[in-house]
Amino acid sequence: MADFFEGLRFVDGELQLDLDYVRGRCVKTSIRVRQDGALSLETRGRGESARFWIDRLKGKKGLQLVS
Numbered sequence: 001m002a003d004f005f006e007g008l009r010f011v012d013g014e015l016q017l018d019l020d021y022v023r024g025r026c027v028k029t030s031i032r033v034r035q036d037g038a039l040s041l042e043t044r045g046r047g048e049s050a051r052f053w054i055d056r057l058k059g060k061k062g063l064q065l066v067s
Helices: 002-007 049-057
Strands: 008-011 014-022 025-033 039-043
Touching (some): 002 014
Antiparallel strands (some): 014 025
């Protein structure tokens, strides 16, 4: 949580989260939430990983381990 809160800011009426590297792992993600509820998610150098999180936010299930 400390890493999350370190990148969290409230600027010009927007809630902003900017992460680059977290504990040595490449995250490179920016999230903006405006007062009207509009959300902006930007990833850099992460391939299609943002789609995974959008699907999770929509309630879709990702890959699951089958034993």
